[in-house]
Every structure is written in structure tokens, then in C-alpha cells.
Amino acid sequence: MSSPVAVTGETIAHAAAILRSGGVVAFPTETYYGLAVDPLQHRALERLFLIKRRPKNLPILALVTDCSQLTLLASQVPAVYEPLIACFWPGPLTLVFPALATLPSQLTGSTGTIGLRCSPHPVANRLIAAFGSPITATSANLSGDPPATTADEVVRIFGDQIDLVLDGGRTPGGNGSTLVGVRGAILNCLRQGNIPFAAVQACVGPHAVKNEKNAGGING
Numbered sequence: 001m002s003s004p005v006a007v008t009g010e011t012i013a014h015a016a017a018i019l020r021s022g023g024v025v026a027f028p029t030e031t032y033y034g035l036a037v038d039p040l041q042h043r044a045l046e047r048l049f050l051i052k053r054r055p056k057n058l059p060i061l062a063l064v065t066d067c068s069q070l071t072l073l074a075s076q077v078p079a080v081y082e083p084l085i086a087c088f089w090p091g092p093l094t095l096v097f098p099a100l101a102t103l104p105s106q107l108t109g110s111t112g113t114i115g116l117r118c119s120p121h122p123v124a125n126r127l128i129a130a131f132g133s134p135i136t137a138t139s140a141n142l143s144g145d146p147p148a149t150t151a152d153e154v155v156r157i158f159g160d161q162i163d164l165v166l167d168g169g170r171t172p173g174g175n176g177s178t179l180v181g182v183r184g185a186i187l188n189c190l191r192q193g194n195i196p197f198a199a200v201q202a203c204v205g206p207h208a209v210k211n212e213k214n215a216g217g218i219n220g
Helices: 009-020 042-052 067-072 079-088 122-131 151-161 197-204
Strands: 025-028 033-036 093-098 113-117 164-167 178-183 186-191 209-211
Touching: 009 025, 009 122, 009 164, 025 122, 025 151, 033 042, 033 122, 033 151, 079 093, 079 178, 079 186, 079 197, 151 164, 178 197, 186 197
Parallel strands: 025 164, 093 178, 186 209
Antiparallel strands: 025 033, 093 113, 178 186
16 A cells, blocks of 8 residues: 655656656645546546546546646637636636547546636645646545545555555645536536635626536536
């Protein structure tokens, strides 16, 4: 069973190398620990689904460091997202974008869309910077179970199925990210998380917001 490692420049560089080789790295975010793989590697995504026991029809969200990385995964940025990005990124707001047609179907769940967010957690951003492009950030748990909030919990859940666990201390837990999609120019709040719908509404105006039921597991 692997032991968590302290976050240093050396271990971050090692984690990035693992991702490039198709491996799986656990890392802390502003809510829970996440599992990172290269979102463009089919083999890495297959392994991620396997170790999480995750249904293959559920999409996997990814993290970006800033808006310059959106075009690596998204085919366009809806105009209605611009005030939300300005208000809430970095933070626990996942926005569902039209996906590039070239993305692996495992990543999008064959939906044609991709959920993206920008994390405020420094370890997450150091890992993305070292890797040089977006990473996956599905929660570190078996599908349907509570996500891990510590590195030791990640090890207890997955053991040696994870190639590296970056120990960033205990994460806050609580609600996950709020999930927002768009149809036309109308925002659809698909799942409430750390950011209340009322705050989204205040940012864009009440005419552009619609609440819907839970979209089902994009973060899980």
C-alpha cells in the first residue's frame, strides 16, 4: 500500500510525469481529494473508471488553471458564462461547456459536453501547471460512497491502485461544486453545491437562471 507524500517541487514534478505516463494521482482540492489523470488518454480514463467502479455513462469533470486552457477541451465559451467566471473562478463552480469533438467519449460520457472548473487550491494548480494542461478531478471515492477528505483516507480506499497521493492536509469537505449548464442563453442550475443558486442569479440576473434536478454524478 502506497503512503501519501508531502507536497514539494520534486513530488509535484513526479506527479506530472506519472500523469503523462497514463497514471493516477490523488490530490487535494477546495472541497475533497480528487483523482487526476490525463483527460486525453483513453487508457488512463479506463483505469480511472475501473478503480472508482464508476458507471461508464457518467462524465468526468476536469480542472483548468485559467480561461486560457478552456479551448483545450471546450469548443466554445457561452457568453452567459463570462460573468460567472469573473465572479466565481477560481472556486467551486463547475460549468458545462460544449466539448471538442475530439475528446474521449469516456470523459464526456458521450454527452458532447465537458464540465470544467478552476480550483483555488494551490496544490491543484501547481499540479496542472507542472503537467502543462488540464487534469481530471473526479472525487476520490468509490462511486456512490463519500469522497475522501484526507490523504490517508485515499490510501485506505484505493491502496496501491493509485500511483501517487499528494498529501495537502485535510480538505474542508461539505458540499461539492455547484453545477451549471446552459441551453441557448439560459443558465440551468443542475446541482446545488457550495455556491448557492441565489448567488449565481445575482451575478447574471434572474431572467437567465433556471433550476433543474441533480444532473447525476459529474463530480462523483
